[in-house]
Amino acid sequence: MHTKVFKLELFLVLSVLLLNISCSFAGPIVYKPPTSIGNYEYPYGVYIPSNFIIPDGNVFKFTLYLAGFVWFTCNGTSGEWSRDQFRSVYFNSKKEISFFPYSAVAELDFFRDNTMRSSIPKYDTSTLSFTCIDSAPSYNPKKDVWDEFCVIKRTTGDGAFSDITYLILTEAKNGAAPPNEKCGTNYPDGYIYSNAFTATILFCHNETQ
Numbered sequence: 001m002h003t004k005v006f007k008l009e010l011f012l013v014l015s016v017l018l019l020n021i022s023c024s025f026a027g028p029i030v031y032k033p034p035t036s037i038g039n040y041e042y043p044y045g046v047y048i049p050s051n052f053i054i055p056d057g058n059v060f061k062f063t064l065y066l067a068g069f070v071w072f073t074c075n076g077t078s079g080e081w082s083r084d085q086f087r088s089v090y091f092n093s094k095k096e097i098s099f100f101p102y103s104a105v106a107e108l109d110f111f112r113d114n115t116m117r118s119s120i121p122k123y124d125t126s127t128l129s130f131t132c133i134d135s136a137p138s139y140n141p142k143k144d145v146w147d148e149f150c151v152i153k154r155t156t157g158d159g160a161f162s163d164i165t166y167l168i169l170t171e172a173k174n175g176a177a178p179p180n181e182k183c184g185t186n187y188p189d190g191y192i193y194s195n196a197f198t199a200t201i202l203f204c205h206n207e208t209q
């Protein structure tokens with residue numbers, strides 16, 4: 001009986017020792033933050049609504065992946081949700097989202113003219129501000145943010161955004177407001193509803209300039 005217990009203890013001690021040795025071989029996980037903005041490989045099969053007409057000479061430059069929040073305010077009088085604001089951060093790949101905040105390459109300043117600004121000013125100082133000129137229903141319009149086609153009004157600094165002319169937001173997941181029937185009933189007047197979402201953004205520049 002005693003030897004059996006002893007054997008079990010020895011086995012446990014050995015297992016812990018082995019576990020420690022294997023862990024020290026693996027070493028700490030080192031994450032290398034990005035040093036440039038954009039994934040320059042065209043995302044094969046990406047959906048672009050047919051009413052988004054990109055003027056001649058403008059071509060794909062790079063993709064960013066968005067993760068953020070959209071907030072809606074309930075107007076109890078009209079029984080409608082209005083878009084309050086966007087909070088968005090941009091990444092070079094979907095995988096990088098899990099390493100936030102170290103992995104973000106740009107962020108949105110919604111209150112300063114919809115300005116996208118580099119988050120890595122050591123390597124890229126560019127910004128752009130945009131206005132959306134067309135939209136199209138997303139795959140699931142009751143659940144997902146609609147597709148948007150936007151024109152760039154202004155750029156500053158030096159880097160990836162400097163020569164961007166148009167951008168397209170597509171393939172959003174989530175981010176829609178609740179149904180209007182719920183504003184003024186389930187949600188009181190002035191209620192701010194927050195919905196997290198992700199999306200793909202395609203950036204175009206003019207090849208001929």
Ligand SMILES: *[C@@H]1O[C@H](CO)[C@@H](O)[C@H](O)[C@H]1NC(C)=O
Pocket residue numbers: 075076077078
């Ligand atoms: C709410 O809706 C009503 C009716 O459409 C409108 O008169 C009012 O200005 C709206 N309130 C806000 C804060 O937008």
